[in-house]
Every structure is written in C-alpha cells, then in structure tokens.
Amino acid sequence: MSEFPLNYLTGYGSGASAIAPLTRGLIAVSLGVIIIISALILFAIFRRRPIEQADRIVQANTPLSWIYAGAGLTVAVLVGLLVWTLATMAAVNRSNRAPAIDLEVTARQWWWEIRYLDKDAFRIFTTANEIHIPVGEAVRIRLRGGDVIHSFWAPALNGKTDMIPGHINVTWLRADRPGVYRGQCAEYCGKQHAHMAFTVVAESRDSFDAWRARQVKGKAPLASEPAAIADGRKAFQSHCSVCHTVRGSLAGGAVGPDLTHLMSRAAIAAGALPNTPGALAGWIADPQHIKPGAKMPRLDMSGAQLHAVTTYLATLN
Ligand code: HEC
Ligand SMILES: [Cu+2]
CATH class of the missing domain: 2.60.40.420 (Cupredoxins -  blue copper proteins)
Structure with a gap:
C-alpha cells in the first residue's frame, strides 16, 4: 500500500534527511567494530603458544602501546560519533521556517485523530489515520497523548517523538517527493500497538488543496434520500x-x-x-x-x- 514502508535507511524529507546518514554511519561503525574484534579474537586463538612460553611473555613486560592505541582509537571514534549525533539533533530540531500547515495529532488506543488547524474556525476539520501534506512544504504537528504514552514515527520523514498525556510535543514533517509514507506508533501502548499505523500522503499543492476543500465540508443532507x-x-x-x-x-x-x-x-x-x-x-x-x-x-x-x-x-x- 505504501511506497515507503517504514524505510529508515533513506530520508525523504525534514529530519529524516539528517537522521538517515547518521543511522547508516552508526551501522557501518558497529559492523567495523564487530569485524575488527572478531579478527583479533581469531588471531589470539590461533596464535596460542605453549604455557611456559606465554608465562615468559607476560614476565617480559610486553609494551603497553597496543593498549594505548586501542583505547585512543576507540575514544576518537566515540567522540566523533557524539559530535555527529549532536549536530544531527540540532539539525532535526531547527525549525527556521514558518509552517505552511498546522496539525494536531492525538494518539489513542489504537488509532490517530488528526485535526487540521486554521485561523478560520470554519476551515478546521478532523479526520483519522491518513495525513495529507503538500510536497516540499513544512508542516508543524502538535502531538498529544489521548490516553497512554504513544510515539509518532514516520521513519522516511522524521525521527520518533513521544505523545504524552497532558503534555504537547511538537514535530515537523516535510516530504521532498510525492508518495505515500507509512508511519507507526513506536511506543508500546497496549494490546493493539502493532495495529496502530498511519499514512502520510504527500501530494502536489493543487491536489492537497482539493483534498482539503472536500474534507472541510460536512455531509450535505441529500435532497431526496433513497x-x-x-x-x-x-x-x-x-x-x-x-x-x-x-x-x-x-x-x-x-x-x-x-x-x-x-x-x-x-x-x-x-x-x-x-x-x-x-x-x-x-x-x-x-x-x-x-x-x-x-x-x-x-x-x-x-x-x-x-x-x-x-x-x-x-x-x-
Ligand atoms: C463504543 C464506541 C463505538 C461504537 C458504538 C462504534 N464505534 Fe466504530 N470505532 C470506535 C473506535 C474506538 C474505533 C477505532 C478503532 C481502532 O482503530 O482501534 C472505531 C473505528 C471505526 C471505523 C474505522 C474508521 C477508520 O477510519 O479507521 C469504522 C468504519 C467504524 N468504527 C464504524 C462504526 C459503525 C458503523 C458503528 C455502528 C454500527 C460503530 N463504528 C460503532 C468506537 C465505536
Ligand atoms: Cu500507540
């Protein structure tokens, strides 16, 4: 149904464009660590020498330079990742643009209530589980928890943000290309947590406006109802x-x-x-x-x- 099912390795907009490279970088570093450590363990296993000889080596007071090099390299890599992570967090939280659209999403067991806010009260409406946004425009979302703690996550577009009862968190969505992006509740919230998905439909400004104009309308009473x-x-x-x-x-x-x-x-x-x-x-x-x-x-x-x-x-x- 969705073209981008929970894809977190590629970012298609807002925070995800900054988060995805960090995710890939962390995976690469972790794989590197696993490979190096495994190689060193294998090396140690197959280089085993007779006990008397090993004793002599310890007594010979092997130079500590290997340990210094190992610790130094680890610290350098960890500090590098810390700086990268902080820079990514800053990029994700920076919202230097005025929002084109303001939404309020309330998570409930186990569905999403979506309200399109507007200065004009007659243009405010409520829908569920399917968010429409115009491509390339910044959308600001006030996140509310309706009952228990949930978490709003559309991985191809942005990172997770918790939805906490009695507290409003804010997140942003911007899709760089049209498509249907899948989202999912990312905080275990009870029995049907797994069945708590939503979609973000990113479309051209024209089709978004047409969609919104339809949604704003109530159901007109039929002139003659069968x-x-x-x-x-x-x-x-x-x-x-x-x-x-x-x-x-x-x-x-x-x-x-x-x-x-x-x-x-x-x-x-x-x-x-x-x-x-x-x-x-x-x-x-x-x-x-x-x-x-x-x-x-x-x-x-x-x-x-x-x-x-x-x-x-x-x-x-
Ligand atoms: C006690 C409250 C309650 C009553 C009564 C009730 N519903 Fe629901 N309905 C819900 C809730 C809550 C959900 C969301 C369930 C979920 O997705 O976990 C829901 C979901 C739905 C949905 C899916 C909507 C969507 O966009 O996902 C439909 C359709 C629906 N109900 C139709 C009906 C019809 C028709 C009736 C009467 C025959 C009815 N409901 C009676 C509470 C109720
Ligand atoms: Cu949930």
Whole structure:
C-alpha cells in the first residue's frame, strides 16, 4: 500500500534527511567494530603458544602501546560519533521556517485523530489515520497523548517523538517527493500497538488543496434520500453515533474516528484493513475479531441492519 514502508535507511524529507546518514554511519561503525574484534579474537586463538612460553611473555613486560592505541582509537571514534549525533539533533530540531500547515495529532488506543488547524474556525476539520501534506512544504504537528504514552514515527520523514498525556510535543514533517509514507506508533501502548499505523500522503499543492476543500465540508443532507440509505442513516444514528461523528448529520460522538469522509481513506482501523466494502462490513460486524481489545465493541445488529449501515457508509465520500 505504501511506497515507503517504514524505510529508515533513506530520508525523504525534514529530519529524516539528517537522521538517515547518521543511522547508516552508526551501522557501518558497529559492523567495523564487530569485524575488527572478531579478527583479533581469531588471531589470539590461533596464535596460542605453549604455557611456559606465554608465562615468559607476560614476565617480559610486553609494551603497553597496543593498549594505548586501542583505547585512543576507540575514544576518537566515540567522540566523533557524539559530535555527529549532536549536530544531527540540532539539525532535526531547527525549525527556521514558518509552517505552511498546522496539525494536531492525538494518539489513542489504537488509532490517530488528526485535526487540521486554521485561523478560520470554519476551515478546521478532523479526520483519522491518513495525513495529507503538500510536497516540499513544512508542516508543524502538535502531538498529544489521548490516553497512554504513544510515539509518532514516520521513519522516511522524521525521527520518533513521544505523545504524552497532558503534555504537547511538537514535530515537523516535510516530504521532498510525492508518495505515500507509512508511519507507526513506536511506543508500546497496549494490546493493539502493532495495529496502530498511519499514512502520510504527500501530494502536489493543487491536489492537497482539493483534498482539503472536500474534507472541510460536512455531509450535505441529500435532497431526496433513497429508502435504503435512510434506513442505514437511522441504524447508524442508533448504534454508532455515540462514538462517531458525521459532520452535517446528528451523529456527534467523539470516542472513535470522524467518519464524515470515511470513503476518502485508503485503510480503516489504523491500517489493520484496506477500505474495501468487504473489509468494512467485516469490521463493523465484529471489530473484536480483527483488533481484539479495540475500543469499538461488537454491536448487536441484524444482517439487514448491517447491510443498511454499510450502504449508508458508502455515501460518506
Ligand atoms: C463504543 C464506541 C463505538 C461504537 C458504538 C462504534 N464505534 Fe466504530 N470505532 C470506535 C473506535 C474506538 C474505533 C477505532 C478503532 C481502532 O482503530 O482501534 C472505531 C473505528 C471505526 C471505523 C474505522 C474508521 C477508520 O477510519 O479507521 C469504522 C468504519 C467504524 N468504527 C464504524 C462504526 C459503525 C458503523 C458503528 C455502528 C454500527 C460503530 N463504528 C460503532 C468506537 C465505536
Ligand atoms: Cu500507540
């Protein structure tokens, strides 16, 4: 689904462009250390001499120069890596640009609530699990923890930042090329931590603006609503609206994801399933089967009600 699945060896923007070379450098140094140490151990094993001779060597007070050289080299390499790491941290934290977009992302067990902030209150909207950004522009994200500690990580774009209840951390995203970048919660947060993914869709300014203009809109009441959709809307109203919002309808719950534009998203349940009619029906019929422990209960609905609800959801585009 994503073109850049959790790729942390190559950076495609913001902090990751600085972090990726450091990651590769640390891996190279670690491999070098393993190779040198292994070679020295093998050398020592195969150069074993008879005991009496070894005794004599110790007594002969071997020069300490090998030890000085080894310790000196190690210290030099470690200091070099420290300087490199500090420089990278400074580069990651430097945000000398005004943000083109301000977001607020709240992590919840086990999905992501995404709010697009705006000076104009009518342009603020909420969505879930799929972040859209214009390519090449700096996006500032206020990170909030909704229940327990989570961590926001889109490795091809930036390093991890913790999301702590009662405290706001800030991170930045900038994608240098268009694509779908995968993100993942990087702090163990309970049973479905592994099923807590998100995507960052980096697209041209024009398609981003078009996407945003659609998302801002609520669901306009249909002029003439077919009976099947009306049934579904009513079933949704009675079974789902305590937890879910569909802007422009009576449903205003805030426990689960905003479903106003559900059909615009490629995945559901924080990346656990693709957003296809079959997967969607399966999720609504038994979310606990797909994400055991998820905060959406299995609801007691007849087959006809389930069918009506999915018919209604299909209109949320
Ligand atoms: C008790 C609260 C609650 C009720 C009632 C509830 N849901 Fe949910 N729903 C949630 C939560 C929480 C999630 C997020 C689950 C996750 O991803 O871990 C969710 C996720 C979803 C998603 C996936 C959305 C996305 O973008 O990932 C859909 C679709 C959905 N619910 C539909 C429904 C429908 C339809 C009903 C009624 C038949 C319903 N829900 C009833 C809490 C609820
Ligand atoms: Cu989490």
